Amino acid sequence: MEWIIITILLGLALFPVLVESRRLSVIRSTALSTILFVSGIAGIVTIAIFNIDQPDLAESTVVNRPTRVKKDGYGRSKRCQSCHQSQHHSWSHSYHSTMTQVADEAEILGNFDQTLQIGEQRFILSHDDDGYWVELKVQVANGFSPLYDKCKVVMTTGSHHFQLYWYTYPAQIQPLGPKKMLGLLPFAYSIEEEKWIPRSATFLGPQHHVGNQEISRWNNTCIRCHTTHPRPHVDGIKVESEASDFGISCEACHGPGDAHIERFKNPITRYEAHLASENTVDDIVNPAKVEDHGRQSQICGFCHSMASLTGQEHHARFQKHGTEYRPGDDLTKFLHLIRKTDENHPITQAILKSDPTFLEQAFWPDGMVRVTGREYTDLLESACHTRGKLTCLSCHSMHHTDDGATSLEVWKNDQLRPDLKSDMACLQCHEQFKEESHLKSHTHHSATSSGSRCYNCHMPHTTYGLLGAVRSHQITSPAIQVTVQTGRLNACNLCHLDKTLGWAADYLTTWYDHGTVDIPEEYVGVSAVVKQVLSGDAAQRAIAGWAMGWSSAHEASGSKWIPMILKELLNDPYEALQIIAIKSFRNIPTIASVPFDLLNASASFEEVTVIARNMWNQSEKVQESNNAILINPDGTFSTEGLRMLMEQRDERRIILAE
Amino acid sequence: MSELNPNSVYRRHMVFGWWSLAVFMSLGVVLECLHALEVLEYLANETRRMMWRLAHAHGTLLGLLNIAFALSADRVQQGRLKLASRLLLVGTVLLPGGFFAGGVTTYDSDPGPGVWLVPVGAIAALSAVVITAFVTGKNSSD
Numbered sequence: 001m002e003w004i005i006i007t008i009l010l011g012l013a014l015f016p017v018l019v020e021s022r023r024l025s026v027i028r029s030t031a032l033s034t035i036l037f038v039s040g041i042a043g044i045v046t047i048a049i050f051n052i053d054q055p056d057l058a059e060s061t062v063v064n065r066p067t068r069v070k071k072d073g074y075g076r077s078k079r080c081q082s083c084h085q086s087q088h089h090s091w092s093h094s095y096h097s098t099m100t101q102v103a104d105e106a107e108i109l110g111n112f113d114q115t116l117q118i119g120e121q122r123f124i125l126s127h128d129d130d131g132y133w134v135e136l137k138v139q140v141a142n143g144f145s146p147l148y149d150k151c152k153v154v155m156t157t158g159s160h161h162f163q164l165y166w167y168t169y170p171a172q173i174q175p176l177g178p179k180k181m182l183g184l185l186p187f188a189y190s191i192e193e194e195k196w197i198p199r200s201a202t203f204l205g206p207q208h209h210v211g212n213q214e215i216s217r218w219n220n221t222c223i224r225c226h227t228t229h230p231r232p233h234v235d236g237i238k239v240e241s242e243a244s245d246f247g248i249s250c251e252a253c254h255g256p257g258d259a260h261i262e263r264f265k266n267p268i269t270r271y272e273a274h275l276a277s278e279n280t281v282d283d284i285v286n287p288a289k290v291e292d293h294g295r296q297s298q299i300c301g302f303c304h305s306m307a308s309l310t311g312q313e314h315h316a317r318f319q320k321h322g323t324e325y326r327p328g329d330d331l332t333k334f335l336h337l338i339r340k341t342d343e344n345h346p347i348t349q350a351i352l353k354s355d356p357t358f359l360e361q362a363f364w365p366d367g368m369v370r371v372t373g374r375e376y377t378d379l380l381e382s383a384c385h386t387r388g389k390l391t392c393l394s395c396h397s398m399h400h401t402d403d404g405a406t407s408l409e410v411w412k413n414d415q416l417r418p419d420l421k422s423d424m425a426c427l428q429c430h431e432q433f434k435e436e437s438h439l440k441s442h443t444h445h446s447a448t449s450s451g452s453r454c455y456n457c458h459m460p461h462t463t464y465g466l467l468g469a470v471r472s473h474q475i476t477s478p479a480i481q482v483t484v485q486t487g488r489l490n491a492c493n494l495c496h497l498d499k500t501l502g503w504a505a506d507y508l509t510t511w512y513d514h515g516t517v518d519i520p521e522e523y524v525g526v527s528a529v530v531k532q533v534l535s536g537d538a539a540q541r542a543i544a545g546w547a548m549g550w551s552s553a554h555e556a557s558g559s560k561w562i563p564m565i566l567k568e569l570l571n572d573p574y575e576a577l578q579i580i581a582i583k584s585f586r587n588i589p590t591i592a593s594v595p596f597d598l599l600n601a602s603a604s605f606e607e608v609t610v611i612a613r614n615m616w617n618q619s620e621k622v623q624e625s626n627n628a629i630l631i632n633p634d635g636t637f638s639t640e641g642l643r644m645l646m647e648q649r650d651e652r653r654i655i656l657a658e
Numbered sequence: 659m660s661e662l663n664p665n666s667v668y669r670r671h672m673v674f675g676w677w678s679l680a681v682f683m684s685l686g687v688v689l690e691c692l693h694a695l696e697v698l699e700y701l702a703n704e705t706r707r708m709m710w711r712l713a714h715a716h717g718t719l720l721g722l723l724n725i726a727f728a729l730s731a732d733r734v735q736q737g738r739l740k741l742a743s744r745l746l747l748v749g750t751v752l753l754p755g756g757f758f759a760g761g762v763t764t765y766d767s768d769p770g771p772g773v774w775l776v777p778v779g780a781i782a783a784l785s786a787v788v789i790t791a792f793v794t795g796k797n798s799s800d
Contacts, residue, residue, distance in 0.1 A: 005762065006772050009755040085704055085767045271774075274765045402702040 064168040064178045065102070065154035066219065066227075066241035072322070073256030074229035074244035080257060083264070088250070090400035094412050096248035098159040100226045104131050106156050109163045110189030116196055118186055121211040126150070134167050134185055148173050155182060155218070155246075157226060160413075161466050162188040162202060166218055176215065181239040183213040195598055201575035204464055204542055204656040224323075225303035228252040231322040243322075253299055253398060255327045259283035285327040287398075293389045298331035300392040301376030306362055306369065307335040308347060339377060340367035361655055364462070365486045368474050370539060371656045372465025378473035388429060390475070395425040426454040444511050450552040451495065460491035461546065464539055464656045467579050469546035480505040480517045483528065487540060493528035494547045497557040498621060498629045501528045522648065526641075527628040530565055534645035538574045538654035545569050545577060549584025559588045560619035561629055563612035564637050568646065570601040570608060574654075578602070590615055613637070667731040667743050675724030678750055682717025685758075689714060709761030709769050717754030720783065724750060727790065735793035742789040749783025752776070 056076070059067045068076060077097070081088040091097055098106070112125040112132050120139035127133065132153035137144035151167035158164055165185040169177025176183070187196045200212075216234060219241040223230040227243035228251050234241065244251065251257050260283040264270050273280040279289075290296040301307075302325060309315045314334065317324065325334040336347040340363035343352075351358055364370050369378050375392070384390035397417040400408050406418035417425070423433070433439045433454075436447045445451030457478055461469035476482075478491040480501055492504035501523045508514040523531055532544035547553055548566045562584075569581035578601035586592045591611050596604050616637055621629065630638040689710055692700040700706060727746055734742060752775045759772020 003771075005755070005759040006775060009751055009759065009772075009775060012751050012755075083767050087766070267768075270765075270768055271771060274768060275771065402698060404696070404698050404702075 064152065064180070065166075065182065066180050066223070066243065068245055069242040071231070071242075071244060072229060073258035074251050075257065076245045077228075077247075077249035077251070079261060080250045084250075087399045090408060090411070091250065091398065093400070093408050094398070094415065095158075095160040096252075096398070099157065099248055100222075100246040101156045101159070102246065103153045103156055103165070106159075108132055108153075108156065108165075109159070109191055110165065110196065112153075114196075116187050118198055118211040121186075123185060123187065132165070134165070151177075151183065153185070157218075157222060158188075159191070161192060162190055162197075164188050164199070175237045179237075179239050180219070180241050181216045181234075181237070182218040183215045184217060186211045186213060190598075193598055197579075197598065198575070201579065201599070202467065203658065204538055204574060204576045204654060206538075206574060206653055206655070224318075229256070229322050232319050234319060248303070253285075253287055253327055255285040257284055287327060288393055290328050293385070293391045295328055295330065296393060297376055297379055297385065297391045298329075299327045301331055301337070301379075302335065304373060304392075305335070305376040306338040306374045307377075308338065308351065310334060310336050310347065337377065337380065338362075339380065340365075341381065361657075364488045366482060366488075368462065368472060368476075368486075368488065370462070370464055370488075371658050372463050372470045373658050375473035378463075382473070382475040384429075384475045390429075394428065395420055423454045426458075430454075444507075450555065456495065456552065457491045460489075460494050461550070462488050462494075462543060464542050465658050467576055468583065469543045478504070478508060479514065480508060480519075481514075484517060484520060484523075487532075487536070489528060489532060489540070489543055489547070494543075494550075495553050495556045497529045497547060497553050497562070498527050498626065499557075500524070500526060500628050503628075504528070525627050526630075526645070530629055531645065533565055534568060534642065535648040535650065537650035537652050538572075538577060539656055540650070541569065541572065541574075541577055542580055542656075545580045545584055549587040551587060554587070558619060558621050560615040561621045561631070562588060563591050563608060564616050565630065565642070567605060567608045567612055568642070570605045575599075664732040664734075664736075664739065667739055668728045671724045671728035671731065671743065671746070674747060674750065675721045675728060678717055678721030678724060682714055682721060682754060685710070685717065686714045703761075703764055705764040705767055705769055706761040709757050709764070709773070713754045713757035713761070716757060717750075720746075720750040720753060723783075723787075727786075730790065730794060733794050734790055738789050738793040742786045742793070745782045745789070746786035749779045749781075749786060752779025753783055755779070 056068060056070075059069065070076070077088065077091070108127075110125075112127040114125055116123045116125065122137040122139070122144050124135040124137065125133070126135070130152075133150040134153060135150045136147045138147050149170035149172060151169055153165045153167045155166040156163055157166070166182040167185065168179065168182060171178055184199070186199050188199050188202050189195075190197050216239065218226075219232055219234050219239050223232050223241055223243060226248070227246050228249045229244035231242050233239065263281075263283060264273070273282075285299075287296055287299045290299070302323075309318055310333070323334060325331060331337070336345065338345075338348050338351065338359075340359050342348065343359055348359070362369065362371060362374075367381055369375075379385045379390070379392070382390065395417060396415050398415060400406075400411045401418055403418040406421070411418065420428070427434055433442060439447050439452055443449075443452040443457070450456050455471060458475050459471040459473065460478075462472045463470045480490060480492075482488065483490045483493070483501060490504060492507065493499060493501065496504065500519075501517075502519045505514070505517045505519065509516065522535070529544045529547055532540040533548065536544060545566065548562050554562075566581055566584055569577050572578050572581070579598055582596040582598060582601055582604075585594065585596065585608070591608060594604055594607055594611065621631065627638070627641070630641040632638050689700070700710070724746060727743070731739065731743075756772055756775030756779055757769075759775065760769030762772065763770035
């Protein structure tokens with residue numbers, strides 16, 4: 001099309017000139033000289049601007065935080081912006097881009113006009129024209145005494161659910177400051193709640209109110225995935241951490257851009273590439289075009305996996321030079337991917353020697369990951385990936401495509417491809433279920449029911465993360481036998497909150513010829529979710545407690561009976577579980593209006609109990625007499641049943657560090 | 659160079675200028691409609707939006723320039739009038755036309771190959787302006 005337009009335009013424009021071309025020699029030499037001179041100057045200025053690659057002078061003078069230093073062909077993302085505007089635009093709105101920010105550049109979300117306290121430590125937050133500050137005081141006999149001068153907040157982590165703040169220490173604190181070694185404010189700012197929460201409460205763990213400043217954790221650990229081309233440079237107290245860019249920027253996924261930029265600076269080269277019928281030589285990796293679907297997924301897996309560096313030698317090289325992995329490489333040469341199904345691997349065994357409960361905490365007994373952020377590890381256990389071609393990019397896109405229906409704000413929450421919403425991602429391969437009749441005969445639910453959504457059955461919320469449950473990325477099918485063997489709730493019971501394991505097993509046997517399952521005595525006659533909320537270990541209570549606030553589950557199971565059981569989590573010894581209970585209550589009408597104190601959930605217990613009893617009496621479920629959800633034959637609540645289940649609570653120590 | 663009747667130059671550039679205004683102001687109306695109707699093919703493609711906006715703006719301004727040239731025709735040195743006239747017509751077609759063609763197909767932030775017409779048109783239009791500037795008010799004998 002454009003060639004036709006170009007030809008017509010040229011014909012129209014040049015015809016009169018060609019007619020007169022024999023007389024062109026009459027152009028006055030002065031006019032020509034002027035035009036050439038002006039054009040030449042303009043060209044030279046353009047080329048000069050294009051070629052300037054100035055060192056970042058502002059960064060080179062920084063001494064109190066890790067810096068951004070161009071190295072190994074990697075640089076900052078802004079240099080990609082001029083050619084890839086739309087991609088850069090959507091990326092810059094993503095949470096990847098703001099994972100790590102310089103505090104004085106970032107929009108600090110937390111309120112820095114207050115004092116926070118953990119145990120005997122008091123953190124006085126303030127800000128002025130010079131930046132944001134944290135002053136630490138400790139309790140003494142007659143009040144609180146400053147431990148040292150104010151620390152300047154220099155970096156932030158996160159901008160989606162929580163924001164964390166890192167500071168450098170004042171000069172008087174030797175040997176810590178001022179250096180590029182960072183300490184962590186032991187509070188996270190919850191963006192959703194607009195509230196400070198002790199960092200210890202954001203993870204599932206038994207520890208309460210621990211004022212750990214996690215000195216140098218950023219430099220040693222966070223830097224690997226929260227920056228682009230990181231070089232930790234940590235040698236004892238000598239810390240010179242640097243990265244090519246903060247956050248997960250363009251080159252984290254596309255590899256070093258220097259050669260690509262150099263090649264395509266020339267517009268003629270660019271148009272040769274645009275107009276070529278075949279792919280031309282390029283020096284950058286486009287993950288979507290990596291042919292090996294395993295290696296394509298490994299690009300995400302570099303961070304989204306349970307992994308450790310392969311050996312001391314590699315670790316030492318990483319400390320000095322950063323990772324040698326480049327997108328498109330075989331990741332397993334650089335990282336050991338830890339899998340429960342490969343627990344005898346020497347590196348995994350070495351990890352277990354220093355942390356014997358590591359696998360138990362990080363995985364369900366059958367090898368499914370139980371903490372969020374490790375999606376590639378889940379993918380490795382999925383037949384859709386190992387036998388099919390499923391990759392991360394089958395469902396997700398790191399750049400927003402404007403389809404008119406999915407805004408940038410909606411997209412950036414989970415970065416799902418707008419064209420693959422709902423079942424569409426699965427239907428790319430499982431085309432037969434596009435037919436409503438096939439779908440209904442497969443799911444035995446109505447086509448519009450949440451029970452007919454592929455991911456509700458095959459990617460249920462069985463992973464703990466971010467004070468709730470998130471979808472597992474291991475594609476599985478519901479199986480009651482697995483619940484019996486692993487203790488992990490299945491998709492059926494996560495939705496049908498009021499049903500027993502036996503009920504779900506009967507349906508799976510009838511519908512899908514699953515074999516008979518011997519239901520353990522403890523699960524007989526009681527709803528699987530009720531059982532786990534009251535008797536499960538902390539990880540089970542977290543997932544069951546979250547499910548009690550899930551709107552799809554409320555549609556299937558009603559919600560008025562739930563508060564009488566869920567309220568017990570308000571007194572749970574795990575702080576994270578108290579917060580999960582509050583979040584679930586907020587999804588239940590009537591009780592949602594209770595002014596919960598996120599950090600003192602038990603204070604609301606009495607008020608919630610009164611409301612819960614009233615709701616209980618209004619519940620349609622109560623008319624049915626159902627022991628599974630602790631309804632006595634007379635419709636009253638079975639306090640005795642509740643007590644018995646609470647007495648069975650699994651008190652084992654659980655720590656789920658995301 | 660054979661001389662040109664200033665009247666015929668006046669007429670040609672007046673017609674060309676007003677029609678250029680008509681065409682490229684119409685393009686402006688079309689672009690406004692694309693906004694009003696939220697046509698994604700236009701709105702979601704920043705490069706296309708820029709190219710077509712530039713086509714609209716340059717076409718309209720060059721239309722005005724043609725009218726100004728027509729009004730100056732009788733003051734332009736006869737020997738250079740015809741060349742300046744031709745170059746201005748070339749610029750008026752290629753400059754906005756190149757921007758428009760460049761927005762038909764785009765490659766990320768790079769416009770389509772039609773944009774290569776723009777520098778040709780720009781040099782032609784600039785040449786016409788410079789030549790006119792040099793020779794306006796001079797007699798043929800200068």
